[in-house]
Amino acid sequence: MLAAGNDAQEYGDYKQEDSGQIRRDKTVQLLLNNEADIHLCSEDGTSPLYIACQCKYDSTVQLLLSNGANINLCENEGASPLYIACENGHDSTVQLLLNNGADINLCTKDKASPLYIACENGHDSTVQLLLDNEADINLCDDEGAVPLHIACQNGHDSTVQLLLRNKANINLCTKNGVSPLYVACYNGDDSTVQLLLNNGADINLCTKDKASPLYIACENGHDSTVQLLLHNGADINLCEKEGASPLHVACQKGHDSTVQLLLNNKADINLRTENGVSPLYIACENRFDSIVQLLLSNGSHINLCTTNGFSPLYIACENGHDSTVQLLISNRADINLCSKDGASPLYIACENGQDGAVQLLLRNGADINLCTKDGVSPIFIASENRHSRTIQLLMNN
Template structure:
């Protein structure tokens, strides 16, 4: 302040329009909650809704963002500093609902960071609780995604739309489920959130939790009545997702709860196809132990052994062969697993298949042998 007072107002006014790294002085004063200097800058030139050059942040957004993690300030002092800065900006006409393309509104920012004190202040000042950012995400989506349960509770108590949808039609429950925030999921379900809501791909919260391997969240959703065999646009069930991502414990849980082990997606791929393609050996073992059809065919008549061979998943190939998979099965082009492995240059898988009796001179519909495939691709 002493340094600021050295300069005449007209000179300060001129410097207020000078940028440093895309930021103007009013942005920097707001970001670090230097409210005494901020008050002087506003009196010289009121530009409280000025946006930064690159990210379009307003002073209010930066005040709420609060990057100050100094241990010298306790939580109470920090909150007080934020309050004074936010109040000052709002008093002088800062637009509380202006949105940044990436951060959203000040309420989005505070909710994303779980700053309940600031959320309460902004709501008292008439911030739009259901405002949407570029992706149609509300502050409730943000708090849910990061698992800020107390912030979620606060927003719901103040009337936030529990089933609001973003551009992907994901609800806050989708966000919480995908990130495994079990207590937040519990809260949503107690408040009446739609447990089987669909996103654009017809994925439910159970699909999300299963895909990411959040076992306890999956357990909770199932206990609360989630549809265990719900299908997305590709006809994939939550069990497909868990198998594809190798989430063995979730696969076990879903099977124990009665999920269909031989369900097929739009390409007629089973769970065993998914796990074999991705090389999830333990999941393949589990599915086989539970009775999965080892020679099931997709629309191209490819078996799980075709998938594992094509991707060079040697351990899975060994397991499937040990369990009796048809080594010379043909797809619609009459390609065998050996064709697939040769085409991709998976030498160890080729060796294994040959050791187990694969037909070295089998021909596809073009009368190409595995040697043709390997030669054509320089393997």
């Protein structure tokens, strides 16, 4: 193994008639003539043939094969000599192995094929060589990802084009329902997205959680990708399994420009999730005041509540987002709008000791004695939670 991987460099003024390659092969042959075990591997399962393929020492590879080396002997993680040659883009070594009967679809333990690893690294000539030798273009790894997935993930457009020309399944999804287009949109790789769309990718193909390519582009704030998808007819209101739309996730992540882009393209501004959460509610929950203002300016319903009756003002008060509270009050939010159990914005602010919100609410006419359905008042809940400053504030009012 040491001989098979030796680069046999010259040092100083030492002169040698034979080249490094010739000396390497002479050493290998000498050892084999003296009954060296050709399959004796290192601790990680690396064989002499594997090392020679990794280093692109084709003459040594041929020598080992001629002496009976197992061409498909894998290291401990299941990588074969062909796999390591493909990983490094050693086309001449790949061709040599294929000519000698290497298993072209032999995968690692996590089911990554030689074609998969060549696509991951963008070795187009290696990819073409494997395809010309009938490698399985849609062979999946453990997660169900195919070579097209990994090429899209790494932005290797020429590799993507090569795979598509050879009839890779453009809409083949992983076990979680992730399509190649979804992967490209996740990364905001517009050139790959356009390439996939031009070749007939399903623009609204969702994951198992019902997240669309547009949804994931919005989640990551990839505005140019969002625009590209919308221009090609993506469903702007297509929701994931819990009812969150692309606008919801853009508001949740605080992507102002993405929110504006969606609103410009007529996204449903009052679309609610299964729990009744609106885009405005989620922006208030996360204290994204610029988005709150943007939504209100575009006609968002300021008092739209969740299924439990929690309003945007309620959630802002609960979290002590004073600037958001002020913004909502300035836009005429219902200051006494209660939840289903009768808890008002003032009540929840008192329960959590959010004194800034309490002061704002009282200054703007909140009912200081408005009780829950069980008769619990704001001052009672403040006392129960030992918020002494909140109690004093209520007493002063």
